[in-house]
Amino acid sequence: MPEAKKLIVSHAPFIHDGSSIAHRSGQVLLALMPAALAGIFRWGVPALGVIALSVSSAMLWELAFNKVARRPEGIADGNAAVIGLLLALLLPATAPWWLVIAGTFLAVVIGKQIFGGIGANPFNPVAVSLAILAVSWKQFLDFDAMLLTYDPGFVMIEPLTAAKAFGTEAAARFSSLDLLMGRQAGAIGAPFGLWLIVGGLYLVVSGVVRWEIPAAFLATLIVVAAAFHLVDPLRYAGPAFHLLTGYTLIGAFFLATEDSSSPVNFWPMLIYGAAGGLMTILIRNIGAYPDGVIYAVLVINMINPLVDKIRPRALGKVT
Amino acid sequence: MAPGKKLQLVYGLAIVLLVIAVISYAGYSAKTPDPPLRMMYQTNAGKVLFDHQTHLGSQGYALACADCHHHPPEMEENWACGDCHGAPEQYDTMAETCNQCHYPSDYDLAEILKRSDAFHDQCIGCHRQYGAGPESCNACHVL
Numbered sequence: 387m388p389e390a391k392k393l394i395v396s397h398a399p400f401i402h403d404g405s406s407i408a409h410r411s412g413q414v415l416l417a418l419m420p421a422a423l424a425g426i427f428r429w430g431v432p433a434l435g436v437i438a439l440s441v442s443s444a445m446l447w448e449l450a451f452n453k454v455a456r457r458p459e460g461i462a463d464g465n466a467a468v469i470g471l472l473l474a475l476l477l478p479a480t481a482p483w484w485l486v487i488a489g490t491f492l493a494v495v496i497g498k499q500i501f502g503g504i505g506a507n508p509f510n511p512v513a514v515s516l517a518i519l520a521v522s523w524k525q526f527l528d529f530d531a532m533l534l535t536y537d538p539g540f541v542m543i544e545p546l547t548a549a550k551a552f553g554t555e556a557a558a559r560f561s562s563l564d565l566l567m568g569r570q571a572g573a574i575g576a577p578f579g580l581w582l583i584v585g586g587l588y589l590v591v592s593g594v595v596r597w598e599i600p601a602a603f604l605a606t607l608i609v610v611a612a613a614f615h616l617v618d619p620l621r622y623a624g625p626a627f628h629l630l631t632g633y634t635l636i637g638a639f640f641l642a643t644e645d646s647s648s649p650v651n652f653w654p655m656l657i658y659g660a661a662g663g664l665m666t667i668l669i670r671n672i673g674a675y676p677d678g679v680i681y682a683v684l685v686i687n688m689i690n691p692l693v694d695k696i697r698p699r700a701l702g703k704v705t
Numbered sequence: 706m707a708p709g710k711k712l713q714l715v716y717g718l719a720i721v722l723l724v725i726a727v728i729s730y731a732g733y734s735a736k737t738p739d740p741p742l743r744m745m746y747q748t749n750a751g752k753v754l755f756d757h758q759t760h761l762g763s764q765g766y767a768l769a770c771a772d773c774h775h776h777p778p779e780m781e782e783n784w785a786c787g788d789c790h791g792a793p794e795q796y797d798t799m800a801e802t803c804n805q806c807h808y809p810s811d812y813d814l815a816e817i818l819k820r821s822d823a824f825h826d827q828c829i830g831c832h833r834q835y836g837a838g839p840e841s842c843n844a845c846h847v848l
Contacts (some may be wrong), residue, residue: 430735431729431733432729432730432733432734432735434725434729435726435728435729435730435733435734436726438722438723438725438729439723439726439729439730441719441722442718442719442720442722442723442726443723445715445718445719445722446719449716449719461712461715461716461719462712462715479735480734480735483726483730525747528752530743530745530752530754531745531754534737534743534744535735535736536735536742537758542742542743543754547847551843551847552843
């Protein structure tokens with residue numbers, strides 16, 4: 387016999403716990419702050435310019451589309467600001483202004499608003515935008531080419547590109563501690579592994595993000611990367627390298643967990659996350675691109691409605 | 706906070722960030738240092754990232770400018786390598802550069818190495834001479 391207490395549901399009115407979209411967005415922005423500040427500290431005023439332009443233009447695109455489509459203004463819910471900040475942290479510090487504005491247009495309008503606005507987008511808007519930017523203007527997302535003016539005192543070769551082109555001998559030039567602390571060529575915020583882990587764990591603890599997706603994503607990525615490394619240690623870099631380079635951590639904690647495009651049930655979340663980790667390593671190791679996180683996120687976004695069909699048995703359902 | 710006030714605050718934030726962005730882009734965009742740190746060559750066989758600083762600096766191989774930028778060593782203008790070492794379809798612009806110091810009868814454009822051959826000879830030749838540095842294609846070129 388089921389426990390009687392579990393079946394008690396009181397009737398309306400219910401008490402609202404005070405949470406809101408604006409509150410959730412604020413939490414995400416707060417969680418991204420350490421990586422954003424580390425990025426500004428590392429890459430200087432140009433990084434501040436990209437972040438400021440990305441956040442403001444994302445908010446203004448949201449406002450403009452709401453006006454044109456005669457929808458209620460959603461700018462105050464903070465979702466556009468989250469999209470803008472996330473996109474900025476994935477771009478190089480020297481990204482031209484028009485690329486940033488095009489990127490936020492693609493994210494806010496093409497990635498989110500044309501599907502019906504917040505909660506209706508099937509794909510992560512930031513991943514949609516970055517994928518289109520990477521295909522359209524790939525030279526501006528080539529971190530080796532974009533960071534030629536920086537001399538921060540460590541190896542300034544994008545680790546994943548080096549490992550893909552020159553094998554694990556090149557990957558060995560980067561220590562795990564350096565990679566964790568963000569001493570690597572890359573985007574404004576994505577290289578700062580430690581700060582992304584801190585921010586990601588904060589989101590998990592504060593209940594904004596469920597632990598299942600990032601845990602499954604990262605655990606699978608580690609296992610699959612280790613398997614490739616065991617098979618051919620000269621060609622494929624080890625799991626720590628893949629964990630701490632490219633968009634891995636920002637993807638697992640902040641991109642794959644986007645509310646609208648990720649599942650809500652326990653097993654679907656694990657399958658969805660695991661598929662993301664698997665796809666990332668497959669694209670990196672046997673695909674054409676050095677980093678696979680963005681495309682992996684888009685692929686798992688695509689299977690999201692399918693895996694979310696796996697649901698708990700309805701209580702009392704008679705088959 | 707009242708919704709109207711909150712909306713005003715958000716508009717204000719967007720405008721302030723936009724102003725910060727305009728100032729950052731206008732006044733603080735990254736400048737290429739002189740001499741450059743690294744150079745990226747986009748070629749048909751994939752991109753090549755050349756670490757200029759490592760070859761030049763006292764912490765690197767401490768080469769003199771004229772060891773690589775061979776001709777003419779005392780030139781004042783910063784000419785690109787391709788200004789002289791161009792492909793046949795660039796002979797017209799190459800001739801303009803050469804004629805600034807030479808008479809057309811002094812040289813034969815067809816005998817000047819094209820840029821890729823000049824680079825390959827210079828890079829691989831020096832690496833072979835000193836027994837250091839990459840020599841195979843895929844040690845420099847990244848597709």
